[in-house]
Amino acid sequence: MALNILILGGTGFTGPEQVEYALARGHKVTLFNRNRTRPDFFKGKVEQLVGDLNDDVSALKGLKFDVVLDNPTTFPAWVRNAAQHLKGNIGHYIFISTMSVYPDNSRPNMDETDGTTPMPADVDPYTLVRENAGKYYGALKTFAEQEAERHYPGQVTVVRPGLIVGPLDRSDRFTYWPARIDRGGDVVAPGTPDDPTQWIDSRDLAEWMVRLAEQKVLGTFNAVGHSRPMSELLYGIKAVTTAGAQFHWIPAEFLTSQGVRGWRHMTVWLPPTGPTAGFLRRNNDRAVAKGLTFRRLAVTAAETLAWHKTRTEAEQKALMEGAVAGLAASKEAEVLAAWKATQKGGPDHE
Amino acid sequence: MSSRRSFLHTGAMIGGALGLGGLPKSLLAQHDPFLLTPQPVTRAPASLNILILGGTGFTGPEQVEYALARGHRVTLFNRNKTRPGFFKGKVAEELQGDLNNDTSALKGRQFDVVLDNPTTLPAWVRNAAQQLAGNVKHYIFQSTTSVYSDQSIIGLDENSPVGVLPADIDPYTLDPAHASRYYGPLKVRAEQEVAKQYPGIWTVVRPCLIVGPLDRTDRFTYWPARIDQGGEIVAPDKPDDPCQFIDVRDLAEFSVRMAEARAFGLYNAIGPEKPMTIAEMLYGVKSITSTPGFFTWVPWEFLKEQGVRPWRHMTVWQPPYGATAGYQRRNASKAIAAGLTFRSLADTARTTLDWHRTRPQAEQDATLRGAVGGLDMKREAEVLAAWHAKLKTAGPG
Numbered sequence: 220m221a222l223n224i225l226i227l228g229g230t231g232f233t234g235p236e237q238v239e240y241a242l243a244r245g246h247k248v249t250l251f252n253r254n255r256t257r258p259d260f261f262k263g264k265v266e267q268l269v270g271d272l273n274d275d276v277s278a279l280k281g282l283k284f285d286v287v288l289d290n291p292t293t294f295p296a297w298v299r300n301a302a303q304h305l306k307g308n309i310g311h312y313i314f315i316s317t318m319s320v321y322p323d324n325s326r327p328n329m330d331e332t333d334g335t336t337p338m339p340a341d342v343d344p345y346t347l348v349r350e351n352a353g354k355y356y357g358a359l360k361t362f363a364e365q366e367a368e369r370h371y372p373g374q375v376t377v378v379r380p381g382l383i384v385g386p387l388d389r390s391d392r393f394t395y396w397p398a399r400i401d402r403g404g405d406v407v408a409p410g411t412p413d414d415p416t417q418w419i420d421s422r423d424l425a426e427w428m429v430r431l432a433e434q435k436v437l438g439t440f441n442a443v444g445h446s447r448p449m450s451e452l453l454y455g456i457k458a459v460t461t462a463g464a465q466f467h468w469i470p471a472e473f474l475t476s477q478g479v480r481g482w483r484h485m486t487v488w489l490p491p492t493g494p495t496a497g498f499l500r501r502n503n504d505r506a507v508a509k510g511l512t513f514r515r516l517a518v519t520a521a522e523t524l525a526w527h528k529t530r531t532e533a534e535q536k537a538l539m540e541g542a543v544a545g546l547a548a549s550k551e552a553e554v555l556a557a558w559k560a561t562q563k564g565g566p567d568h569e
Numbered sequence: 570m571s572s573r574r575s576f577l578h579t580g581a582m583i584g585g586a587l588g589l590g591g592l593p594k595s596l597l598a599q600h601d602p603f604l605l606t607p608q609p610v611t612r613a614p615a616s617l618n619i620l621i622l623g624g625t626g627f628t629g630p631e632q633v634e635y636a637l638a639r640g641h642r643v644t645l646f647n648r649n650k651t652r653p654g655f656f657k658g659k660v661a662e663e664l665q666g667d668l669n670n671d672t673s674a675l676k677g678r679q680f681d682v683v684l685d686n687p688t689t690l691p692a693w694v695r696n697a698a699q700q701l702a703g704n705v706k707h708y709i710f711q712s713t714t715s716v717y718s719d720q721s722i723i724g725l726d727e728n729s730p731v732g733v734l735p736a737d738i739d740p741y742t743l744d745p746a747h748a749s750r751y752y753g754p755l756k757v758r759a760e761q762e763v764a765k766q767y768p769g770i771w772t773v774v775r776p777c778l779i780v781g782p783l784d785r786t787d788r789f790t791y792w793p794a795r796i797d798q799g800g801e802i803v804a805p806d807k808p809d810d811p812c813q814f815i816d817v818r819d820l821a822e823f824s825v826r827m828a829e830a831r832a833f834g835l836y837n838a839i840g841p842e843k844p845m846t847i848a849e850m851l852y853g854v855k856s857i858t859s860t861p862g863f864f865t866w867v868p869w870e871f872l873k874e875q876g877v878r879p880w881r882h883m884t885v886w887q888p889p890y891g892a893t894a895g896y897q898r899r900n901a902s903k904a905i906a907a908g909l910t911f912r913s914l915a916d917t918a919r920t921t922l923d924w925h926r927t928r929p930q931a932e933q934d935a936t937l938r939g940a941v942g943g944l945d946m947k948r949e950a951e952v953l954a955a956w957h958a959k960l961k962t963a964g965p966g
Contacts (some may be wrong), residue, residue: 461842561895
């Protein structure tokens with residue numbers, strides 16, 4: 220049955236995948252955004268409403284939808300603003316939250332019943348101050364989840380993805396690995412081959428959300444792939460390349476001593492100990508039971524790499540320099556040299 | 570420019586996973602198209618008149634397809650028993666005969682180059698040469714790295730010692746039992762027969778384990794087939810153990826390009842280009858499957874106790890020490906310098922699995938029973954249970 224779907228945003232990273240999939244499934248798609256990110260990207264294929272969740276939602280006035288997919292919301296105020304017109308006019312509200320709502324990442328296999336992050340008492344939950352979006356990201360997303368439930372009681376699905384990866388991702392976190400491994404040579408790999416990692420392909424996320432809409436599944440879900448060894452990720456990526464990368468697994472403590480940080484430099488990885496012991500081992504049973512499926516790693520890796528090669532020269536260069544995420548090629552060489560020196564049983568350069 | 574895989578393999582690859590502006594085409598996602606090693610085939614500068622001995626088995630069909638795509642004229646000589654009529658209408662000519670005792674169809678024929686795939690027996694080289702010696706400009710013989718007598722040598726190259734046929738065995742034997750028992754030494758003698766019959770115009774290519782679609786030995790195929798089943802999978806000994814293999818298409822294309830280049834001499838044809846560990850191989854294969862599963866690396870000593878053998882049950886793998894220390898660490902730099910190239914592992918694994926799924930159900934079942942190569946899944950479950958019981962008894966630490 221065709222649904223009348225409103226997508227808030229829809230031109231960023233997950234959104235375009237939702238649009239394409241929803242159209243392919245025969246749904247009617249309306250976008251609401253500022254028409255700034257990739258303007259007119261879907262012209263002629265979808266209804267386009269222009270506005271701004273900060274201060275101009277008038278284009279939504281009087282419209283009715285079967286379901287809303289809310290992608291861009293970091294601020295509870297955005298949920299509230301959209302609800303001025305949408306409340307009472309929709310049947311289902313699907314909100315993309317984040318696993319960053321969980322303050323405690325110390326234990327493996329934590330699920331959706333785990334505690335979320337409260338808003339600090341001295342911060343206005345309806346803040347629109349830009350710095351707050353990063354500073355209170357988990358707390359604001361938690362509050363936004365609750366805001367959605369307040370406006371659409373009994374009609375809300377909260378989807379909490381882990382690291383979203385794939386083509387169109389500008390965070391370079393996952394993209395770093397296919398790009399780096401495709402260059403070949405000696406590659407710094409973090410910790411041990413058995414350290415856990417976890418991610419979700421943006422297409423798997425997008426397609427599942429559309430299917431949740433079709434089946435009107437309510438509730439809260441961790442949306443992430445199965446936890447797997449870091450070696451599975453890196454070796455799987457190597458399999459789609461031909462450069463013959465050689466991995467050097469360097470212990471977490473040594474990386475720390477070199478100023479190499481998990482997540483920022485060694486992306487898609489955090490030490491599986493202490494406060495981050497469970498960070499990349501989240502439970503996904505509930506989402507899998509409700510139909511979340513996963514692309515093959517080779518597909519994610521090959522298509523991310525192919526997309527990366529279509530990016531501008533400047534963006535590709537930035538990745539090599541670790542400007543957004545990842546380890547700069549020059550720094551990597553230094554770290555490797557320092558590590559090899561320790562492996563020879565003492566300094567042999569001085 | 571021609572697109573390969575037009576008729577050889579079902580499950581043809583779908584190119585172009587990315588649309589305009591880099592937007593992924595989710596519409597195609599149901600078919601999981603992803604970019605394999607891109608390889609548009611261009612025509613060779615000059616067309617060769619190529620005779621392929623065999624041509625319908627495993628390496629042969631890939632040579633035929635590539636040679637045709639490069640614009641060469643292809644003639645096959647075989648018994649027309651393996652896949653009869655497979656290339657009907659594609660190749661210029663199909664000559665029928667038998668290298669054992671009937672090579673008359675080759676009489677009076679001239680060729681630029683011969684690709685000799687099927688030869689285990691020196692007598693076959695000799696028999697073909699009765700008609701071909703003096704009538705061909707280049708003879709490319711597919712031998713094997715099994716010619717090497719000492720596999721403990723790490724970095725073994727074309728100058729390493731080869732096996733010697735026992736003095737009491739007739740080198741021109743046609744006994745099938747000899748063919749398998751003295752495989753290496755007979756291949757050595759066949760190489761020597763080639764050099765004798767075609768002095769100065771021969772090429773000998775020595776591939777290691779040849780893998781890919783159409784392979785019926787199940788040695789590589791076991792892994793994609795098994796991993797695709799998911800669950801707990803026995804992996805051999807240590808993740809960092811080395812492994813080597815060559816995709817049949819890389820081998821076939823290399824031999825055709827050697828013909829085009831008129832490159833003579835001895836070449837190890839071994840992949841991959843840079844060292845690969847068995848964990849990289851297994852996780853690389855796993856990356857093209859979607860069934861959840863994980864590997865349990867069981868120490869070699871324990872596998873041995875359980876009667877699980879390298880190569881036969883733990884395929885592609887050999888213990889990297891002792892008599893097989895060099896088995897997976899041979900040197901192919903000469904062939905690489907001469908133009909041997911390599912597909913991605915994901916390409917090899919995916920194409921192999923796609924092909925495997927087109928095999929008759931009985932063959933697919935046999936693979937999971939380890940009937941030809943690989944470990945029977947029932948046996949695997951027993952080995953795992955025994956291993957976990959042993960770990961439990963040993964206690965933590």
